[in-house]
Amino acid sequence: MAAPALLELTRLEVAYGGIHAVKGIDLIVRQGELVCLIGANGAGKTTTLKGITGLQPVKAGKIVYDGADVTGKPAFQLVRKGLSMVPEGRGVFGALTIEENLAMGAYSRRDRVAIKQDIERVFGLFPRLKERRKQTAGTLSGGEQQMLAMARAIMSRPKLLLLDEPSMGLAPLMVQKVFETILTIAAEGVTILLIEQNAKLALEVSHRGYVMESGTITLSGDARQLLSDPKVREAYLGEAV
Amino acid sequence: MSLAARRSGIPVHVWAGVALVAIALGVLPFVAALAGQAWVRILNFAMIYTMLALGLNIVVGFAGLLDLGYIAFYAVGAYTYALLASPQFGIHLPFWVILPIGASIACLFGVLLGTPTLKLRGDYLAIVTLGFGEIIRIFLNNLNAPLNFTNGPQGINLIDPFRIGGFSLASTETFFGISFSGPQKYYYMLLLLTIAVIFVNLRLQNSRLGRAWEAIREDEIAAKAMGINTRNVKLLAFAMGASFGGIAGAVFSATQQFISPESFGLFESIIVLAMVVLGGMGNIPGVILGAVLLTLLPEVLRYTMEPLQMALFGRVVIDAETIRLLVFGVALVAIMLFRPAGLWPSAVRKRELEVAKEEAAA
Known part of the structure; x- marks a missing residue:
């Protein structure tokens, strides 16, 4: 018996700037899973995420999170329910220190003592950030900023974490580090929906995967099976089959 | 120690x-x-401008929303006081009743401006707020017909001074053998109010709301992702900034005992914004410094430019009134050149500029 669904999208449609970018997709993320949504640029991955988090109005369909219908709910309410996200392009607070960034991540919480403890715990997970705790986030490299954005997201103690293109614009070595970070967070018991262009790496770390193409899900299943699927290999892994 | x-x-x-x-x-x-009672009055103005600048600092400095029509709230507060404490309608309410009313009405106008502009940022927000400020002024200028509310361009005269019981702040009185003039009594009243406003602002900055404003200023999408209700938090910035503007306006009305739409033009908005920016956006001591300095500087220049020219050239070469504005302008430009983050910037603002510089260099 599979674990209960934490997030379930049913026939979700989202428009983006007049374009019907997401044309009715079904997607499930179960408790404790790491699921990836892969696809080329413009396939509608980020629009899907914006639809889930209320940053973009949903045209049709339903989003159920943790047993409740959250279709069209604004992001700030979702965060309070334990659905956290790392927006595309990281969005760290550049002029604030790393510590202040992490404290901001706990904005939805009011338990000051536990927040302090969590900051230390997060520093334990990310020693690189601890070394630079008094530095401003703007002075970090792209990869470190991504790391900080993810660390900040788990400060809200999420049940589900949505990651939007965490590897975007990073050097290959940093991409590796970011994926290690994702595994670290998953090991903490956080369920993750990962949106990625880097199909190979995403499928390698995930349990299951969905492939998106011009607004629809064309393939889905076990991540390892998808990795060996000839269609995926040809379209996303750049291999001639 | x-x-x-x-x-x-x-x-x-x-x-x-x-x-x-x-x-x-x-x-x-x-x-x-x-040096003359005029200087006491100038000090009083410095405090009124301090309150005004602190209010604008909430909107511009804390929340990062560029508001060019802020003076409108000052006008709303001033006219609220004037209409409720003058022969205009024959109403004479005491100031401690009007002060909260003025703050509330200004707050309402803050929400009125904030609601339609929630999605606007930067230049676009600046343009809309600029228009809003002008609309309020033009309304005040024209609301004398068909029904006479504001007395139009003539303004409202004979506004009641602050009065506590039979004790008016406007007249000279003697306590303990010391003679207190009207402006001097106002000074102490304004000092108390200003300290209260500073205190509230300090508390706001270090509150949860203050941090939410900081997050929105830095990155609005990320702020949403932190669980911040950006809509309400931005509206609160407008509402609270406007309330302080309203209080300052009511105090202005009572101090001057005369107001007209002329006092609430675009130039005033710009001056208050200059106080915030030159002093140090987002930093309360900096904003106070900016307000005091920009109130005093033109006055000091007014009194020193002629004697200075007499001493240098033996005659007055340029009219004091003309050169005053010239020197004032040059001083503003110089401050921005040499201290781009303001005279007394906040730590975060200083870092913002450093980050921006590094990004520009990279």
Whole structure:
């Protein structure tokens, strides 16, 4: 018996700037899973995420999170329910220190003592950030900023974490580090929906995967099976089959 | 530092400093009066502008929303006081009744401006707020027909001064053998109000709301992702900034006892914004410094430019009124060139500029 669904999208449609970018997709993320949504640029991955988090109005369909219908709910309410996200392009607070960034991540919480403890715990997970705790986030490299954005997201103690293109614009070595970070967070018991262009790496770390193409899900299943699927290999892994 | 002082949390030298500042502020109106009562009035204006600038600082400095029509709230507060305490309608409510009413009405106008502009940022927001400020002024200018509300361009005269019981702040009185002039009494009243406004602003900055404003200023999408209700938090910035503007306006009305739409033009908006920016956006001591400096500087220039020219050239080459504005403008440009983050910037603002510089270099 599979674990209960934490997030379930049913026939979700989202428009983006007049374009019907997401044309009715079904997607499930179960408790404790790491699921990836892969696809080329413009396939509608980020629009899907914006639809889930209320940053973009949903045209049709339903989003159920943790047993409740959250279709069209604004992001700030979702965060309070334990659905956290790392927006595309990281969005760290550049002029604030790393510590202040992490404290901001706990904005939805009011338990000051536990927040302090969590900051230390997060520093334990990310020693690189601890070394630079008094530095401003703007002075970090792209990869470190991504790391900080993810660390900040788990400060809200999420049940589900949505990651939007965490590897975007990073050097290959940093991409590796970011994926290690994702595994670290998953090991903490956080369920993750990962949106990625880097199909190979995403499928390698995930349990299951969905492939998106011009607004629809064309393939889905076990991540390892998808990795060996000839269609995926040809379209996303750049291999001639 | 002694152990006892350390345990009490606030060291002795801080208390001593506070006491010194308190004494200095206490005798200041008498020192200023040596140069004439006009200088006491200028000090009073410095405090009114301090309140105004602190209110604008919430919107511009804390939340990062560029508001060019802020003076409208000042006008709303001023006219609220004027209409409720003058022969205009024959209503004469006491100031402690009007002050909260003025703040509330200004707050309402803040929400009125904030709601339609929630999605706007930067230049676009600036344009809309600029228009809003002008609309309010033009309304006040024209609301004398068909029904006469504001007396139009003539303004409202004979506004009641602050009065507590039978004790008016406008007249000269003698206590303990010391004669207190009207402006000097106003000074103490304004000082108390200004300290209260500063205190509220300090508390706001360090509150949860203050952090939410900071997050929105830095990155609005990320702020949403932190669980911040950006819509309400931005509206609160407008509402609270407007309330302080309203209070300052009501006080202005009572101090001047005369107001007209002329006092609420675009130039005033720009000056208040300049106080915030030059002083140090987002930093409360900086904003106070900016407000005091920009109130005093033009006045000091007004009185020094002619004697200075006489001393240098033996005659007045340029009219004091003309050169005053010229020197004032040059001073503003110089401050921005040499201290782009303001005279007394906040730590975060300084870092923002550093980050921007690094990004530009990269």
